[in-house]
Amino acid sequence: MSETDETPEAPGRLRRALPHSRRGRLLLISALVLAVAGTGLGTWAADTWPWPKDRYCWGAWEEDSGPGFLGDEAFGDHDDDGSRTDRETAPTRERPTGSCEVAxxxxxxxxxxxxxxxxxxxxxxxxGPAPKAAEARLSMVQDRFLGGDMVPLPDGLPGTVNGRGGLLVLPKSCDTDDGRPTVVTLEATGRYSSGPSYTRNDPPDLGGTREAAVLLVAAANRGMAATGCAPDEPLRISSPVYDLPGNSEFVFSASDDVCGVRGLRLGTEDVEEQIGAVTRDLQTCSVRGDRDDVPYLDLAMVAQPRLAAVFNGIVGERPVARGWRGTGVIGEKHALVRADCAGRPVTVLMGVSADPDHLAAFANAAAARLGCAPIAPKGAAR
Structure with missing residues (x-):
């Protein structure tokens, strides 16, 4: 979404190269105090300690402000052997794309x-703006931020979040000239290795789903202010975050329905389903291998207008097939269809599977739940 550039380091980057553990910092400060005192400037030193806390992601996040990755707990019992560094490219009015990373x-x-x-x-x-190419846009939005473990952002904000990150679609004032929405994404990734052969995923601690939403919104506010498209009032998180309806569950029989949809079957028993949000604006579900986590199916229904706007321009101009309502496309890795439902446009998405029967079963189940006519023709899901 953002381009890589080689802009010079921002002022203050030298300070961020200093130790980030309290123990290391205290040792450094003690040495400097002694040095400063030796020059007769002890009063100046007393008036300026402690040093101000570091800020990250265009100034949106402050050191020791709550989430584990911003405090000394990020290093566990090995704070003298760890470092926290950052790099960033701030968005501007002239170039409204940017990125930041805390390592x-x-x-x-x-x-x-x-x-x-x-x-x-x-x-x-x-x-930055959603990608122009349809496949790139679906890979970014659906594959990364519409899984069964994602929940809606609270307070009506158009986006999704979980304990490892999220996506927020910015107001229309931030859209590109060709109408693509600007989005902000947050992702936590990591790896723990011990010895020559043991490795596991180990993302940093964001503090939970709600704190991840707060981090995402703080970065979005900074980005909008820098690009000149901020609303009169900054975006805020004030309400509780939606709770998932349940934990992931095993599918015990190849004839069992998945994702809570009657007639939606994958013909395998070695899978685990995660039913996510089930609201008027969002419905999600993911099916993975119960041993290897290999993806089998991703499904989502999006009716929140600004979140659905991410898919504008890529839903096609014709029905998916004869008898289907609305317009849509079915590709090798993704499928989507958009149709009017109870006075609102509803976008139904499918990832991993290319079986139109899976799309039909989920689309009609979502439509029935919302109280509107079937999207796929009768018998399409058989």
Whole structure:
């Protein structure tokens, strides 16, 4: 979404290269105090300690402000062996795209078995318009931010969030000249390695789903202010976050329905389903292999206007097939259809599977739940 550029480092980057653990920082400060006192400037030193806290992501986040990755707890018991660094390209009026990344790195020897341990974690934000190409847009939005473990942002904000990140669609004032919405995304990723062969996913601690939403909105407000498209009042998170209706569940029989949709079957029993949000504006579900986490099916219904606007221009101009309402397309990796439902346009999306029967079963189930006519013709899901 954002382009990589080689702009010079922003002022203050030297300060961010200094130790980020309290112990390391206190040792450094003590040494500097002694040095400053030796020059007769002890009063100046007393008036300026402690140093101001670091800020990240265009100034949106402050060190020690709550989430674990911004505090010393990011390093566990090995704070002297860790570092927190950042790099960023701020969006501007002339170039309304940007990115920022906070990196947590630790390397130490395990006190239990002596193995070399490496922790590599990243919290990344991207700001910019939705991609032009349909497949790139669906890969970014549906594959990353419409899974069964994503929930709607609270307070009517158009987007989704979970404990590892989220997506927010900005107001229309931030749209591009060709009508594409500008979006802000947040993602936490990481890897823990111990010894020569053990590796696991280990994303940094964002503090939970609600805190992830707060981080996302804070970055969005900074980006909008920098590009000149901010609303009169900044966006805020004040309400509780939607709770998932349940945990993931195993599918015990190949003839069992998945995603709570009658007639939606995958013909395999080695899968696990996660039913996500079920609201008037959003419905999601994901099916994965119960042992290897291989994706089998992703489904989503989006009726929230600004979130659905992300798919404007890529829903086609013709029905998916004869007898279907609305317009849509079915590709190798993604399918989507948009149709009027109870006075609102509803977008139904499918990922991984290319089977139109799966799309038909889910689309008609979503339409029935919303109280409107079927989207797929009778018998299409058989």
């Amino acid at each position: 947590i790195d630790s390397d130490y020897k395990s006190r239990y078995d002596g193995d070399e341990v490496s922790v590599d974690q990243r919290v990344s934000v991207e700001y």
